[in-house]
Amino acid sequence: MFLDIRNLQVTFQTETGAVRAVNDLSLSLDRGKTLAIVGESGSGKTAAALSIMGLHGSSARIGGSIKLDDQELVGADDETFRRLRGDKVAMIFQDPLTAMHPHHRIGDQIAEAYQAHYSAKKQDVRRLILDMLDRVGMTDPKRVYASYPFELSGGMRQRAMIAMSLVCNPDLLIADEPTTALDVTIQAQIIDLLADLQKEFNSAVILVTHDLGVVAEFADDVVVMYCGRAVESGQAEQIFDHPGHPYTQGLLASVPRLDQERGMLVAIPGTPPNAGLTIEGCPFAPRCSRTQDVADDLCRSVLPPLVGIEDAHTAACHLAANDAEGRR
Amino acid sequence: MIGYVLRRLAFGLMTLWFISLAVFILFYVATPGDPALMFAGEYATYEQIDLIRTRLGLDQPLHVQYFTYIGNLLRFDFGTSFVNQEDVLATILRRLPVTASLAFGTVAIWVAIAIPTGVFSARRAGRLPDRLVTATALAGMSFPTFVVGTLLFYVLFFVLTNAGFPVFPSGGYVAFTRDPLEWLRHMLLPWMTLAVVGAGTYTRIARGSLLETLNQDYVRTARAKGLRENKVIYHHALPPSMTPVITMMGLDLGGLLGGTIITERIWGLNGVGSLAVQAVETGDLPTIMGTVIFAAFFVVAANLIVDVIQVLRNPQITL
Ligand SMILES: Nc1ncnc2c1ncn2[C@@H]1O[C@H](COP(=O)(O)OP(=O)(O)OP(=O)(O)O)[C@@H](O)[C@H]1O
Ligand SMILES: [Mg+2]
Numbered sequence: 001m002f003l004d005i006r007n008l009q010v011t012f013q014t015e016t017g018a019v020r021a022v023n024d025l026s027l028s029l030d031r032g033k034t035l036a037i038v039g040e041s042g043s044g045k046t047a048a049a050l051s052i053m054g055l056h057g058s059s060a061r062i063g064g065s066i067k068l069d070d071q072e073l074v075g076a077d078d079e080t081f082r083r084l085r086g087d088k089v090a091m092i093f094q095d096p097l098t099a100m101h102p103h104h105r106i107g108d109q110i111a112e113a114y115q116a117h118y119s120a121k122k123q124d125v126r127r128l129i130l131d132m133l134d135r136v137g138m139t140d141p142k143r144v145y146a147s148y149p150f151e152l153s154g155g156m157r158q159r160a161m162i163a164m165s166l167v168c169n170p171d172l173l174i175a176d177e178p179t180t181a182l183d184v185t186i187q188a189q190i191i192d193l194l195a196d197l198q199k200e201f202n203s204a205v206i207l208v209t210h211d212l213g214v215v216a217e218f219a220d221d222v223v224v225m226y227c228g229r230a231v232e233s234g235q236a237e238q239i240f241d242h243p244g245h246p247y248t249q250g251l252l253a254s255v256p257r258l259d260q261e262r263g264m265l266v267a268i269p270g271t272p273p274n275a276g277l278t279i280e281g282c283p284f285a286p287r288c289s290r291t292q293d294v295a296d297d298l299c300r301s302v303l304p305p306l307v308g309i310e311d312a313h314t315a316a317c318h319l320a321a322n323d324a325e326g327r328r
Numbered sequence: 329m330i331g332y333v334l335r336r337l338a339f340g341l342m343t344l345w346f347i348s349l350a351v352f353i354l355f356y357v358a359t360p361g362d363p364a365l366m367f368a369g370e371y372a373t374y375e376q377i378d379l380i381r382t383r384l385g386l387d388q389p390l391h392v393q394y395f396t397y398i399g400n401l402l403r404f405d406f407g408t409s410f411v412n413q414e415d416v417l418a419t420i421l422r423r424l425p426v427t428a429s430l431a432f433g434t435v436a437i438w439v440a441i442a443i444p445t446g447v448f449s450a451r452r453a454g455r456l457p458d459r460l461v462t463a464t465a466l467a468g469m470s471f472p473t474f475v476v477g478t479l480l481f482y483v484l485f486f487v488l489t490n491a492g493f494p495v496f497p498s499g500g501y502v503a504f505t506r507d508p509l510e511w512l513r514h515m516l517l518p519w520m521t522l523a524v525v526g527a528g529t530y531t532r533i534a535r536g537s538l539l540e541t542l543n544q545d546y547v548r549t550a551r552a553k554g555l556r557e558n559k560v561i562y563h564h565a566l567p568p569s570m571t572p573v574i575t576m577m578g579l580d581l582g583g584l585l586g587g588t589i590i591t592e593r594i595w596g597l598n599g600v601g602s603l604a605v606q607a608v609e610t611g612d613l614p615t616i617m618g619t620v621i622f623a624a625f626f627v628v629a630a631n632l633i634v635d636v637i638q639v640l641r642n643p644q645i646t647l
Binding site: 053055078082083084085086087090091093095098099100101102103104112113116117148150164 | 545550551567643
């Protein structure tokens, strides 16, 4: 397994107490594959992704294990992470405007990413970057090279960000909601570009997103996160065809689907509990419509473990095993 | 860009005009006592006083006086001192090197202390070294200049000299052009006097601003690229975080060039500040007015320069 995360815990020390952003998260990813992490805002997606890069500040405590190519990253020193970042693992951020240095030229920002790990002649680096800019679909690479971020459109900026992340040909690319800050028309272009480049570079991709449409199109595997926990994981078709967790079912129901006439938009009622609280039972129980199907009010007293409901497909719900049985 | 500079320039000139107007009202309209009496001194006859009044134009209607006043200002004619009949502008310019040495040296020391200390502190935010720096800065900030000056005078001049190590002079000024080393020796203690007070302020500003910048997304991106931490700090975070420091520097430099009264007094520096004090003590109106307008000029000019520098630092503003 190329990336293997076991029982990841991310806890932030804050003035008001500890906030557990990621709780007991396990996932794995093969080379060249795409894993989507989906979940509502605040479910810990970014916190999990940043742990792989060692990009958390000093207020974060990381527990569990993250193995990349059999190298343990939890507790690794700064220099180990520094060598990894941008070279073996690269990241694309949500908002390319704030993620780029406002006073540095695009070309210089990309060159820096390359030169942090490899030394080459100036002209060679320049040629490489112009080539990268061309590959991410820039029509005038030379102009973009000399531009400042504010001089580009949102879509162009994200393309430049993608060029920056791929310049060292990383084995793993983490894209944290790469299209959220963009116009709807541009979103599809960027996702298509990412999918194409993934094939071209054969990188593994972790795609963090709210957008289940993107997941269906692009991901091999899916992890659904709720309140810092994985509540369901499996192959994309499995999750879409027969979601095992009421939360996933709710998420899917809230996506307008093209194949259904007049797709009904059903939002999941309520909001996730505060990450600072420790919850008895299932964190989704207060919003769940199926708790009455479970005997003894188990949902509010016992945290449901992840149970296998079919090959490679698990869900953390007291009902999941039964449901799967019923389907068979 | 040119348009922006011209607008700022126009604004600066407007400010100067307002200040000159305020000075006029203060000294020509609202002054208690007769300027001609002050000029003439105690033993003048009535005829002499009348003569002086005519010569100073004080017998003219107020609007005529104002136009004479503003016309003189525009020709950089600040008049002559009541006390020694010397040209006011010449006197100020002769004393300017003293004040400029003090001002530029002080600001240079502030920044030279504040930036490394601010970086050191921000990189260890919330930990013990940071807390120590912050507390020290606060202590420095809360010392009045005259206390620091007196302490330095006592310890570094008096005690050292009595112990047989006359490292520092008790005061005075030696021109840089005459003897750079002596200039330095004479300026060190005055600089330190002002440095203690300002370095703390600047350190806190630099630390706070850098901390804020370190939380920016683009700093995270710099780290995500695998850049070394020093490069992240000095190339990505520090330059944008200097904006408030540069602004403060401009304001303070402008203020210091107008004259520093206490420090000049303690160290016997005959700069613009002590000139202003002497002028007030002797009721030397033209010199008072000259030093006030001169100080205002530096504040306005420094503001203008700072604004232009800030624009030049930001590629987003190009015109
Ligand atoms: N540096 C931090 N200090 C304290 N709490 C944090 C910090 N970063 C994240 N959190 C908390 O951790 C939880 C998970 O945050 P995270 O950013 O991982 O969510 P997310 O799933 O990426 O959400 P979004 O979709 O809005 O990006 C949130 O409750 C958040 O408030
Ligand atoms: Mg996020």
